Amino acid sequence: MSEDSKNGAILTTGGTDGACAAAVLLTRHPDWHVFVTSQNAVGQALLSTLSLSPRPTEAHVCGVGIADPAEVWEALSRLREAGVRVSWYCGREYLDQYRPMLAKICKAEIEHLRSNTALLLKCFPLADAERGALLAELSREYVERKLDARRSSRPHLVPQEHRFFHDLLQAASTRFFQFGDEEPFLRALQKVAGLIPVGDADRREVEVFRRQGSARALPLGTSPAMKALRAQIRRLSPLDEPILILGPTGAGKELVARALHEGSRRKENPFLPVNCAVLGTNADLAHDRLFGHQPGAFTGAVRAGRGMFEAASGGTLFLDEVAELPLPIQTQLLRVIEEKRIVPLGTVEARPVDVRVIAATHRDLPREVAAGRFRADLWYRLSVLPLEVPLFSARLEDAKAIADAVQKELGQAGYRLRLAEADWKAVRAYDWPGNVRQFINVLKRAAYAGSGLREALEVERRLSARAPTDGDERERALRRFWPERPEEVRPEEEIRAAYMRRALAVFGGNRARAAQALGVSENTLRKWVDDRPAE
Template sequence: MWYSRARAGTPPGASSGGSLAERSVSASDRRFSQHQGCDQLEHKVIPAMTASILVVDDEPAIQDILTWALSAEGYRVATAGSGEEALARVEEEDFDVIVTDIVMPGLDGLEVLERSRVLSPRAAVIVMTAYAALDTAITALRRGASDYLEKPFSVDLLKERVQRLLQYRETLWKDRLVQRAMQPRPAGSLVGESDAIRALHEQIMLAARTPSNVLITGESGVGKELVARGVHAEGARHDAAFVAINCGAIPEALLESQLFGHVRGAFTTAVQANQGLFVAANQGTLFLDEIGEMPLPLQVKLLRVIEDKSVLPVGGTKPLPVDTRIIASTNRDLEREVEAGRFREDLFYRLNVVHLAVPPLRERRGDIPVLVDHLVHRLNAKLGTHCLGVERAALWSLIGRPWKGNVRELENVLERAIVLGGNDLISMRDLSAEPATGQGAPPQNLRGAVRRFERQHLMEVLAATQSDKRKAARVLGISLASLYRKIRGEDDEPGPDSERT
């Protein structure tokens, strides 16, 4: 029922004598009670963090009563007194349900319905009408409304309809997660939909068309080997071997033997011959990961292999012809390494024929949701788990992190959350057990540190307010426009808002 003094007292804005709105509501209560009897509809309450509701009505009394009733259920409720105000609110904030009157001055409820579906497609819309016009309700349903209510109605009925919509949406959401989890994904594919990743995909395709050597640069954990595998898979050598080695993980003497091979008896432990990775990758691709860590003596030998297209095994006297494409990667600035004398300039130019730069994760935060989906699927296969994904607040938290370790760090965070959480959806509680990732990070100047802290704090506030941007702006003490600029990363210069933050 809209309200019952015996259970909850008088709602805000309702006089004890009974206004016109109150009297019509009470009549509806009696009618609803006679129809339903004394039985109460039992339903599972969805946590308030998953439900924000916008009430649109030009009558303040109706706004007050619906706000009171829905807030009592734990929902976050906002109001608008006109269609224009409602659309302004929808532009600024994400709502789960919009409850709107049909007949209002200015923009009517049908206009609100149509425009809100464009601005916020995920919001379910319930229309209210006092004119008992079935054709209007049918029109609203055809235009995308989820449900309709005929005034006067009981708030118990409204609460039931809202709860049913939320439960239905939750079911659809989980079904979609299950479907996505069951969709096969190509192994070793570079995941992302941002402009930066789209551009990188195009560059990979162009590089694959040539036989030239490729140098891939980027921070640790961004996926340089995935890029290398992509170039190989799309090129003419895709049917031949792709062989990878980390040049920084093997001692110099062993690295030489691994790359170029050795003959039997070349050294004490050489009890049998080893053909080496250049020969193993003949007609295919050799991926030299962390090429910047290669010692100078081996750089000389590598340069000779590139120039002569032959390899001389350790202890051998006869060069072996090889036709191997080289793809190298590094997280160092090789031009600076050349200037410092730690990397040969001639080798740098031989490797840097085609240059592919992989952006860090913090520069493509929009890819994090699809990356999370991909990584959860992969981790489920690895761990034998059935995690469906990440809750909305937890996803906001992931988007806001600095990710010094990039995609590799993100995967580690998700794996830990899945193992320790053991739930269908990863929650903020699962992520809160994460150890601090900033330890051991390279030092940065004060401005960079402040910007990093501000970004992380902003995302934490958004997560705490369940993505309510208006509320987050109030908590941060900045304007809503400033909040949007900061989310987009456009507000890097200090100003009045940032000072207040």
């Protein structure tokens, strides 16, 4: 490597040895561009160096294997024609068979050492001996897989800094291999090289990795949409502001909410999900469930009861399907977000609460606001930090990563699922109205039933064809009041009872206000609502 070379590229792998090997070069040339690649993509990565501006004069390949020698030869030929000098390093034995080929077209540095990093340190000794020793030891332990055993038997022998950087690289590598997130890996590489300082976000990342390993709640997938979503999660997690997650049913909104919680300072405290849709249209019931009650607040309330806000104290409350809350409770929710105080049912005394609110909905909230079903001020407060979860059909390239995770879970339970190319073709051809949840259900059905995925998907098609949607429900309600065919005409009493129930729901269960709007007494309203069974 030329000491005065200003333009260069480093190609490395996504593991700890690759990171440490690249770090050796970065300590000398911190401005060089780093490509994270693999044995299957190294040819394309080499060609990508030609698109850099300014074009590099050197390219250094750190321990990357070779899957397609013809493709690699073609790429190396193109770089030589362009005047780019290539050096290929391997400190282990897996490139021995390609040594003659590499020696003909580039500088091949291949020796049998403990790791690729050991070879880079031999070729380019570091002035910082402690940094060099750290990189050498981290890469050796990665190659030999010895750190975990040493931790369990003699953890006091592993220096704290050593353990921290090991886990930082492992966490970044896990994110790269599972999700294709290159940026966190590159930042970790720069930190282990000593080029940029370690921050609080890195310490949080290591804490989460040590607690959860690769099982951390993060939306799976390597598509641009999911990479962007995970980047937003990383940015917004440390904030204490409310967040609104938007997306269709089954897209994984609760998983996003859990990831936001796990990346926050509240991660050691409760994460409490609440399905607002099951609270119904009864405002008093919703008030009790969310904010609690005092003794005597209603018949049978002999002692005080905590609501969800107090149960989630210090942690995160996830309000799923927040648009289904009655309007009076929406007013209370806005006050809690603004003032961080709740008023339990049966009292006027407010209590302080320390809870982060994350809300989610599949509805079009601006349309709900225009229709009078959602408070405009609550919408404005929640929408300061929105996160959108994409449709599964818009990111089908993530299906493989999701299927891999499900197959691993099924395998641990004793069920096997094999997917052929014809299965993947069927996956790509289906529109997946139920999104990721539906896809996972189909995978599990195929495994449990012992059928192929295509057979399970055909069952799903038949079931989905009969499943009602929100649009179907609204259409049926419209037909009840505006029939177009003789068989759709219903008895007048049934129509009146249905209308009064709907009116009561609109007023959040407040009988007095609903009766006033309908122009009837509360007793009349009660007779029509309570004395006649709902359809």
